Amino acid sequence: AQRVTQPEKLLSVFKGAPVELKCNYSYSGSPELFWYVQYSRQRLQLLLRHISRESIKGFTADLNKGETSFHLKKPFAQEEDSAMYYCALRGTLMDSSYKLIFGSGTRLLVRP
């Protein structure tokens, strides 16, 4: 079964501090991992995906298959990063390859 765990409901940091939003997953095959973000009064939107290996808005995430983790990191948080962040997994095995399963989300609050 697919499962995504985000252990922190709320992460509060000061502007300029480093940020790490944790995500762990459970899946028997090789998954696709994503980070989605929901800013206040906006739609949920894709932030980044593990296959792209790129930095979006200063955020990066590395897939660690050994630790089954996909943590989201940013070296210097900005106030505009305040939002709800969701980690998501899509399975690649035939019986689960369509569904995109989300974690419970972490609210990031960046204080001035």
Added chain:
Amino acid sequence: NAGVTQTPKFQVLKTGQSMTLQCAQDMNHEYMSWYRQDPGMGLRLIHYSVGAGITDQGEVPNGYNVSRSTTEDFPLRLLSAAPSQTSVYFCASRPLTTSAKGYSYEQYFGPGTRLTVT
């Protein structure tokens, strides 16, 4: 393109009433899905569809029905509303095809419907 649209934006129901949440997309996406968003529980998949005439259950399907008569529309029906169905509902769509390396494309979300059942 309007993308993914949902109606209504807000709805209040009494226990036992039925209603349909509408979802439409104009991107010709084969895959469509419904999620509910609850505090502390994140987004949970209710039902999904991989094309017209094909639907399947997600993580929390009880109390909800779906149908997919066209590629564009994917309505969600609450047969007999219960207070436990108070939530924000999101519809989403994406292409079903994958890239040459087998990776999926971005999933697009609607603006959500806030439902309260009293």
